[in-house]
Amino acid sequence: MTLLFDTGYLFKRSLKKLVRNPILLFFSLLQPVIFLLLFTQLFNRFSSIKGFESTGTTSYVTFAIAGIVLQNAFSSAFQSGTAVVDDVKSGYLEKMLATPVSRPAILLGRLLTDAFRVVVQSSIILGLGALVFGVFPATGPLGLLLILVTIAFFGLAWAGISLALGLKTKSAESVFGIAGFLTFPLLFMSTALSPQFFLPEWMKSVSAYNPVSITVDAIRALVIGPDWTNVWNPLITAYAVIAIIAIVTLGATMYLFRKVIG
Amino acid sequence: MTEVISVKDLVMIYPDGTKAVDGVSFHVDDGEFFGFLGPNGAGKSTTIKILTTLLHKTSGEAKVAGYDVEKGAREIRKIVGLQAQETVIDWDLTGKENLILEGNLHQMRGKGLEERVKELLKIVGLEEVADKRAAFYSGGMKKRLDLASVLVHRPKILFLDEPTTGLDPQSRAGMWDYLRQLNRDEKITIFLTTQYMEEADRLCSRLSIVDLGKIVAQGTPSDLKGEIGADAINLTFENMNGKDSNGLKEEGKKILGGLRGVTDIVNSDMGLTVYAKNGAYLIPDIVRAFDEAQIRVASLNLSTPTLDDVFLKHTGKRIRVEELSKQYGGGMFGRRRR
Numbered sequence: 288m289t290l291l292f293d294t295g296y297l298f299k300r301s302l303k304k305l306v307r308n309p310i311l312l313f314f315s316l317l318q319p320v321i322f323l324l325l326f327t328q329l330f331n332r333f334s335s336i337k338g339f340e341s342t343g344t345t346s347y348v349t350f351a352i353a354g355i356v357l358q359n360a361f362s363s364a365f366q367s368g369t370a371v372v373d374d375v376k377s378g379y380l381e382k383m384l385a386t387p388v389s390r391p392a393i394l395l396g397r398l399l400t401d402a403f404r405v406v407v408q409s410s411i412i413l414g415l416g417a418l419v420f421g422v423f424p425a426t427g428p429l430g431l432l433l434i435l436v437t438i439a440f441f442g443l444a445w446a447g448i449s450l451a452l453g454l455k456t457k458s459a460e461s462v463f464g465i466a467g468f469l470t471f472p473l474l475f476m477s478t479a480l481s482p483q484f485f486l487p488e489w490m491k492s493v494s495a496y497n498p499v500s501i502t503v504d505a506i507r508a509l510v511i512g513p514d515w516t517n518v519w520n521p522l523i524t525a526y527a528v529i530a531i532i533a534i535v536t537l538g539a540t541m542y543l544f545r546k547v548i549g
Numbered sequence: 550m551t552e553v554i555s556v557k558d559l560v561m562i563y564p565d566g567t568k569a570v571d572g573v574s575f576h577v578d579d580g581e582f583f584g585f586l587g588p589n590g591a592g593k594s595t596t597i598k599i600l601t602t603l604l605h606k607t608s609g610e611a612k613v614a615g616y617d618v619e620k621g622a623r624e625i626r627k628i629v630g631l632q633a634q635e636t637v638i639d640w641d642l643t644g645k646e647n648l649i650l651e652g653n654l655h656q657m658r659g660k661g662l663e664e665r666v667k668e669l670l671k672i673v674g675l676e677e678v679a680d681k682r683a684a685f686y687s688g689g690m691k692k693r694l695d696l697a698s699v700l701v702h703r704p705k706i707l708f709l710d711e712p713t714t715g716l717d718p719q720s721r722a723g724m725w726d727y728l729r730q731l732n733r734d735e736k737i738t739i740f741l742t743t744q745y746m747e748e749a750d751r752l753c754s755r756l757s758i759v760d761l762g763k764i765v766a767q768g769t770p771s772d773l774k775g776e777i778g779a780d781a782i783n784l785t786f787e788n789m790n791g792k793d794s795n796g797l798k799e800e801g802k803k804i805l806g807g808l809r810g811v812t813d814i815v816n817s818d819m820g821l822t823v824y825a826k827n828g829a830y831l832i833p834d835i836v837r838a839f840d841e842a843q844i845r846v847a848s849l850n851l852s853t854p855t856l857d858d859v860f861l862k863h864t865g866k867r868i869r870v871e872e873l874s875k876q877y878g879g880g881m882f883g884r885r886r887r
Contacts, residue, residue, distance in 0.1 A: 289656065296653040304641040307682070378637040385601050386654040386702075387626040549605055 293389040297396025298403075301370065305404065311366075315404060319359045319412045326355055327420070330480055342482045343511040348420040353434075353506035354479030356412050357499060360405045360438050361474065364445035365466035367401045368453025375457050375547065384548055394544055397450070398443055405442035406435050425512030434509050437525065441502050444529050447536025454543035479503045501528045551579045553706055553738050554600065559609035561595050561762075569595040571762035572609070577740060577755075582732045584753035585742040586856060588868045592762040593742035594634060597710050600740070601631045614706065627655070630704035634711045636691045640684035644675050644694050647683060648701050655702035662701075669697040673727065689720035696727065707731065709741045713748060725752060744868060746856035758860050765863035770856060777854035777862060779812045780828030782835065785820035787845040794820075797844060804838050815861055820847075822861060824854075 305311055327348050333339060334347040342350050374380040383393060413431065416422040424430040448469075452462045474480070476490050477499040486494055494500045505525035508518045554577035561570035570592040577583040585593045598604040600613055602622040611618045613625045638647050648666040652658070657665070670676045673693040678686065683694060692712070699707065712728070713721040729752065731737045743749050749756050750770045758766040758773070766773055786797045801821050802814050810831050813824040825831045828851050839846050852858075860868050 292656070292658075293654065296650060300639065300642070300650055303646070304639070307641045378633050378635050379639060381603060381633065382631075382637045382698075383654060384603055385626060385629075385631040386651070387623055387656070388654040549603065 290389045290392050290395070293392035294395040294399060297388075297392055298399045301397060301400040302403070304370075305400065315363070315408060316411065318362070319355070319408045320415065322355045322359050323352070323412050323415055326358075326480055327351055333481060333485065336482075336485065338484055339482060341484060343507075343517075346420075346422070348416060349422045349510060350482065350507070351480055352412065352416045352420075352422055353503050353510050354477075356409045356434070356438055356506060357441065357479055357503050358474055359408050359412060360442045361445060361499070362466075362470055363405050363408060364401060364442045365449045365462065365470070367397060367446035368449030368451070368462040368466075369459040370397060371450055371453040372457055372459045372462065375454075380547070390544075390548060394450070394540065398446060401446045402439040402443055406439050409435055409438045422510070424510045426509050426515060426518060427512075430509040430512060430518075433522070434506050437502065437506060437509075437522070437529075440526070440533070441529050444533035444536055447533060447540050451536060451539040451543055454540065454547055473497060473499050477503060478507075498528050498532060501525050552576045553579045553614050554583075554740060555610070555612045556596075556600075557610040559596070559599065559611055560607045561592070561599060561604065562607045569762055570599070570606075573757075573759075573762070573764055575757050575764060575767065577738060580732075580736055580738055582728075582739045582752055582754045583741070584749040584756035585740070585759050586744075586746060586749040586753075586756055586860070586868070587742075587759035588744055588866075590761065591759040593759060594710050597631070597708050597740070597742060601629055601708055602626060603631075627702070628705045629708060630699035630702070630706070631708045632696055632699050632710060632712055634714065636688075636695045638683050638691060638695050638698060641682065643680050643682050644670065644686070645679040647694060647698055651698045652701040657702060665701060665703075669700055673697045689716060689723070692716060692720065692724065693727075696724070700731070704737065706738045706740065709739065711742055711744065714744065721748075728752060746860070746868060750856050756856075758856065758863065760860070760864045760866075766859055773856060773859045774854045777824060777858050779824040779826050779854065781852050781854055781858050782823045782825065782828050782831065783817065783820065783848075783850050783852070784823065784835070785847045785849075787847045800842065800844065801839070804842055804844075805835065808834050808838060813862070816865055817861060818867060822858070824858075 305315065330351065331347050334345060334350070339345065344350050380393070413434070424434060449462055449466060452465055453459070456462065476493045477497045478494055479499055483491060483494065502525045505521040508521045512518065556576065557574045559570050559573045560568070562568050573592070573596065585596065587593055595604065599606045599611055599618060602618055602625055606618065614628055616624045618625065639650070642650065645666060648669060649662060652662040652666065670679050673696060675690060675694060675697070678690065683691060686694065696712070709728070713724050716724060725748070728739060728741070732739050741752065753770060755769050756767070757764045766776070784801065786794065786801065788794060798816060798821055805811055805814050805821070805823055808831065810825045810827065811823055812826065815822045815824075823835070832849065832851065835849070836846065857868055860866070
């Protein structure tokens, strides 16, 4: 019970911090818009390449929106660790630890904020996709809901890496450095923004094991639909992969957190 | 009197081998205003962190309110308040929100909490800025908010780690008033660490003087000063050709040792400190004796004994106060110290 209440209090705290930090808020909300407009403009011609229809759609926006949602979740999740670094450095973590606050709630409150942010950002992308480009998940409202749940789950798993890095290095610079180093290869060696047949051979095999591709394929199946039979397989695979990542990254986070709090 | 803090043979060795606390024993009674006076590196913060369950001791015994610091950590956290050395508040939250959150983390909520927060804001004089973000507060206001935040849950024991370091004299005097009030009116037991002998002297009913992880003297301020039992005369010498300062000190000691009324002579950083009953009468003799020996005295002053003299007597050093720069740097550049 205390765990629930405390998680709620700390969720509220980091949400307030996010909303009151103009730069953070601005980028949190603008980043998805920029990603959507930039990438769909940049790679729009993909759709005129022969064989594009093998992706299940003839519109690049329909194809890419899953990738953009994921790309955004990816870079958003990496900010999680910097907030923890801030609390360690400012002494606020210690101040919390001097109270009887439930220890796991400190992590849970943080993760809940990250999941919430990613859901809001993804909603902006999907909303703009619908309003500006007329793209709506063909699997309907249930499909939309599943997209948001999947992306939140994915965001949590990746936030774990950022949190673990933050707790280990206690340096925001390191978190951003390593995150940036990981983001681009994983993103571009995936089917997030370009169709699979368009990738060079060696990259195809990398992409097949790339968790970004696997998750994108599931979300894309939900967007393109319309038949649910095409959805279940990629979706189940994606959840299995995300679960493995989550166990590893959040496990590492919990281990490191226990070390930090003594 | 019941003991609310009892510490026996406490030792803390950090993983890097630093022995921060080296066999410390003391006790604090219910309602006392107890102090740890000493320079940086004396082990003050480390002791506080062990007593507030933030650090695991290496060995020894430590009990707070009857609970063992390891086994009873959860219980201890409910009834103590800790104000860390650096001002720690959430800059993005308003003063009021900071206090509400702190209460929440102590499982307080609803009307009772609202009223407690209102009352505290009034006590520390932050009512008018309660709904402004803490980032816009002045240094003194932040410190007061920090103090208020550790009082929300009505702690029985308050741990204050150098609560006035970095404050201007006016804010410091204000802080002293709050602390006295808390101890006297609210009957809160206070454990305070400080580098300022004046602060320890004025506030503490009893104190330990600490250096390099050890307690060098313990007692009430007046007992400790009484132990010196004499006035202090501080002397420094002019450096003369052919004689280094150590040589001058040795020579000075011989000369002073021959004077009547001198009870003790101690090396200080700059020269010598002589203790004597009725020190004022001795000054002409001292001047004359050094004149005859052709040693030039650069400065000479007389003081009634201070806690610094007690520290000097036991350690051969004076307490050097080191202020933390960037005290209010917002955390980004805040140096973490033990």
